[in-house]
Amino acid sequence: MKIDGAAYRTIWPAEDGRSVSIIDQTRLPHDFAVVSLTTLDEAAHAIRAMLVRGAPLIGATAAYGMALAMRADAGDAALERAHATLLATRPTAINLRWALDRVRAKLAPLPPAARAEAALIEADLIADEDVAINQAIGEHGAALIRAAAAEKGPDEPVNVLTHCNAGWLATVDWGTALAPIYVAFEEGIRLHVWVDETRPRNQGASLTAWELNHHGVPHTVVADNVGGHLMQHGMVDLCIVGTDRTTAGGDVCNKIGTYLKALAAHDNGVPFYVALPSPTIDWGIEDGVRDIPIEQRDGREVSEMTGRTADGRVETVRITPDGSPVANYAFDVTPARLVTGLITERGLCPASRAGLLTLFPEQR
Numbered sequence: 543m544k545i546d547g548a549a550y551r552t553i554w555p556a557e558d559g560r561s562v563s564i565i566d567q568t569r570l571p572h573d574f575a576v577v578s579l580t581t582l583d584e585a586a587h588a589i590r591a592m593l594v595r596g597a598p599l600i601g602a603t604a605a606y607g608m609a610l611a612m613r614a615d616a617g618d619a620a621l622e623r624a625h626a627t628l629l630a631t632r633p634t635a636i637n638l639r640w641a642l643d644r645v646r647a648k649l650a651p652l653p654p655a656a657r658a659e660a661a662l663i664e665a666d667l668i669a670d671e672d673v674a675i676n677q678a679i680g681e682h683g684a685a686l687i688r689a690a691a692a693e694k695g696p697d698e699p700v701n702v703l704t705h706c707n708a709g710w711l712a713t714v715d716w717g718t719a720l721a722p723i724y725v726a727f728e729e730g731i732r733l734h735v736w737v738d739e740t741r742p743r744n745q746g747a748s749l750t751a752w753e754l755n756h757h758g759v760p761h762t763v764v765a766d767n768v769g770g771h772l773m774q775h776g777m778v779d780l781c782i783v784g785t786d787r788t789t790a791g792g793d794v795c796n797k798i799g800t801y802l803k804a805l806a807a808h809d810n811g812v813p814f815y816v817a818l819p820s821p822t823i824d825w826g827i828e829d830g831v832r833d834i835p836i837e838q839r840d841g842r843e844v845s846e847m848t849g850r851t852a853d854g855r856v857e858t859v860r861i862t863p864d865g866s867p868v869a870n871y872a873f874d875v876t877p878a879r880l881v882t883g884l885i886t887e888r889g890l891c892p893a894s895r896a897g898l899l900t901l902f903p904e905q906r
């Protein structure tokens with residue numbers, strides 16, 4: 543992704559491996575700030591406080607966090623402590639555990655003196671693989687947009703609705719749900735994206751809109767509850783969202799509100815697709831509603847809002863009455879029966895165990 547002409551990934555290590563740079567996503571869209579992480583605790587904080595977020599980027603950051611930890615202490619106890627500290631940062635995205643387990647498995651058999659370098663190599667591999675996976679998701683998913691465009695008049699755009707941010711900022715590069723949009727846009731297909739604001743943290747309004755703006759993709763930000771109305775009036779051709787954890791049975795956990803969009807899509811005959819890299823599949827569970835842990839975050843994310851004032855200051859204001867309790871469920875689960883199809887790096891498949899196994903037969 544290019545920002546003002548310069549190519550960026552969302553995370554990159556310094557050449558000497560002593561630090562890792564990230565874009566502080568809590569400051570977007572008002573401020574583009576690069577932050578340097580040098581310790582395990584800084585990496586854990588970046589994930590917990592959502593300076594970085596999005597399932598694939600959480601995984602990549604955790605892998606680099608292991609590498610930073612090994613520079614300070616590469617003993618067996620430190621290896622376990624780094625794994626546990628990073629794993630405790632956010633509970634829902636399975637990419638976090640996947641990346642941590644992968645790095646730990648690589649390091650455990652090595653002598654401590656070799657671990658820091660090996661961890662950095664593994665983190666770089668995870669980051670590079672994420673970019674390749676997302677590019678492939680983009681190619682496979684673009685076929686859906688191409689097919690929708692073929693049904694349209696020459697000047698009619700394909701209208702895609704997306705929720706939260708499953709774009710470049712949620713991954714190392716490209717995005718998952720937004721990758722097909724970028725590929726189709728580069729091909730010259732006319733399209734327009736409905737961007738759900740995605741309360742309470744507004745990843746749609748703040749991050750997806752910022753990304754699409756920088757890329758020149760036509761889009762409109764709508765309040766979270768508008769999608770059903772748009773679908774009733776034929777204004778959405780397809781929905782594409784991301785996911786933090788998809789079960790072996792095809793249930794999909796994603797940002798809170800995704801389930802309601804899937805219900806509205808089902809009721810209105812609008813195709814509802816989920817884009818996912820294979821590290822987001824939790825092969826160990828089948829029933830997402832029962833078994834996926836749903837993160838509950840600080841209530842102030844609901845009772846307060848942050849934005850830029852007319853004179854350019856970024857301020858936080860309270861929007862609920864003093865004393866009103868709030869609840870902040872960060873994710874929900876969309877049952878497989880509401881999902882038209884999954885878009886993976888190996889192609890499209892039905893949201894079911896049988897469907898996933900056609901693409902990933904090694905999981906049988």
Ligand SMILES: CSC[C@@H](O)[C@@H](O)C(=O)COP(=O)(O)O
Pocket residue numbers: 595596597598635705706707708709712713717718719745783784785786796797872
């Ligand atoms: C490719 S990212 C997929 C998901 O991680 C994304 O849709 C999402 O819900 C992100 O949630 P967040 O709480 O911002 O980390």
